[in-house]
Amino acid sequence: MSDTKKTTIVLFSGEYDKAMAAYIIANGAAAYDHEVTIFHTFWGLNALRKDEHVPVKKSFMEKIFGKMMPRGADKMGLSKMNYMGMGQKMIKDVMKKHNALPLPQLVEMAQEQDVKLIACTMTMDLLGLRKEELLDEIEYAGVAAYIGDSEDGNITLFI
Amino acid sequence: MSDTKKTTIVLFSGEYDKAMAAYIIANGAAAYDHEVTIFHTFWGLNALRKDEHVPVKKSFMEKIFGKMMPRGADKMGLSKMNYMGMGQKMIKDVMKKHNALPLPQLVEMAQEQDVKLIACTMTMDLLGLRKEELLDEIEYAGVAAYIGDSEDGNITLFI
Amino acid sequence: MSDTKKTTIVLFSGEYDKAMAAYIIANGAAAYDHEVTIFHTFWGLNALRKDEHVPVKKSFMEKIFGKMMPRGADKMGLSKMNYMGMGQKMIKDVMKKHNALPLPQLVEMAQEQDVKLIACTMTMDLLGLRKEELLDEIEYAGVAAYIGDSEDGNITLFI
Structure with missing residues (x-):
């Protein structure tokens, strides 16, 4: 294990305030020289x-999911009130x-600080999300990569 | 501390998608030879x-709780949409x-991979759930056991 | 790193049951001689x-937030049912x-066991909460303090 500290966050929730908390912690940890991963x-x-x-080709169900879910960080609702x-x-x-x-800038700042942003490929499949619909310069991986990243981590959170 | 890695998850939430995430991470960690505990x-x-x-003897209040809560993994609702x-x-x-x-099979797989499934006895009491109502071959414990399991853990999550 | 074990909890959620879970884990960890922090x-x-x-001076918006949010642990609602x-x-x-x-006593017990209760100054500003409105003998800090406390922690949770 190297001396670099590690923070890994699973971001499961789709709310603006929870995502803000995730990105504030991620940016804070990166500022303290942690290797940081957010697994979405x-x-x-x-x-x-x-x-x-x-414009991507989707099944009927995938189109419905796509329409019902917020398009990007800025459009997410609050978990309370x-x-x-x-x-x-x-x-x-x-x-x-x-x-x-605001959240979109927190995401940008994370990218500038080399926070690793990972999209979970299994749930992308389930919700019918395509790579073209997601931000550039992110990574794609599954649960195995998350375990590998987290098992030597200092801070591990599920948000 | 032994060389075996450890993952411990508190599963507090009663939603299908959150429980799925918990069990996917648990099964993933078990596949990578972690000792895994889910504390429900x-x-x-x-x-x-x-x-x-x-059929178990319950107070009036316990019956109401029992009826209002989903009976098993398959009947849980989603946290969103x-x-x-x-x-x-x-x-x-x-x-x-x-x-x-699906979730019930993820639970089975976890049992096959020797993921330790623990039911919190204190909250069983509060919600009026009896051992006869829960799956066989699970363990029963309180917060002390959770602390003992987690304090040498690599990945600790609250879901 | 000293031999003392550490548990740090981010309490983000405003529900009675989730806060109970946070304080039960915190009190349990303190009973096992962990250094415990809850970052609210x-x-x-x-x-x-x-x-x-x-009575504190607030802007119109801050007054609205203040009225809509529960005044203290005892008035928080459940996350389910x-x-x-x-x-x-x-x-x-x-x-x-x-x-x-009940929750207010769990908070008291945490204070008696020297669990460090921290209020996040950044979100206090956002929600318009003043120090006078919060319990005595708590600490005030930002995300940097949280990272510092957690990076050598054994159990790190986000609730």
Whole structure:
């Protein structure tokens, strides 16, 4: 085991506030020279979606899933007090006032700090998400890669 | 500390997708020769319920809880897009098409791979669940056992 | 690294049952001589609110957030089966019958066992919570302190 500290986060949840927490911890750990991985699975994959429509061939079911899920980090709702998006707008306004970085910028910052962003290929298949629909410069892997990354980790979280 | 790696998961959540994530990680870690424990507490206990009705003596309150909670892994709903069970049916159809293992089989596989499945006795008491209602060949313990198992662990997750 | 074991928990969720799980694990780990930290962020901050109204100067938005969020551990709802508070009342009745400690007492016990209770200053700002509104004898810090505390930890959880 090398001396480099490691933080690995499974981002399962598809909510704006939970994804924010994941990315704030990831960016914090990267600033302290940790090797950081965020493994996006299930609804957490939505944080990696591009915000524009990407024309790809999908089955009927996959189209429905695609339409129902938020297209990108900025469109995710809150886990509490969402109130049809009103709570989310309030949080975003407050964040702006406090100069807190919104989620899409937190994702960008993570990429600049070399946080490894992984999309879980098994759940991409289940939800019908294609590589073309997700951000560039991310990695694709399954649970084996997650175990390999985490087993020597210092901080391991499931969010 | 021995050389065997350890993964311990607290399964608190009672949703199908979260329990799936827990069992996929557990089975993955077991495949990589980790000693794996899933400690089922609160709503996560429902993943261990037998799917048939088991006649046991219960107080009025315990009967209500028993009726309101899903009877076994297969009957749990989704954490997102459940839509009164429709989203869950969709996910199950898609899983079938992709040959992904449904939750009850993931639980079986975990038992075959000697993943230690523990039911939290304190929350069993609170929710009025009896040993007869839960799967055979699981273990019963409290928070002390969880701490003992996890403190030398490599991967520790709360799901 | 010293021989003392360490448990660090991020309490993000604002539900009674999840906060109970966090505090039960924290108290258990403290009983086994772990150094324990609970880092309260986002909705988890509500577990640290005093239950009386504290007159502080707030913006209009902050007042709204303050009114919508539960004032203290005892007023938090359940993550499942809350049914407008009915499920929560049922759980509390059952806990009483089983002599299980309610959440406010679990928080007290944690303080008596020297569990370090930290309020995340960044999310306090976002939600408009002031130090005067939170319990006495807690600490205030940001993500850097969390990383420092957790990177040599044995058990790291996000709840």
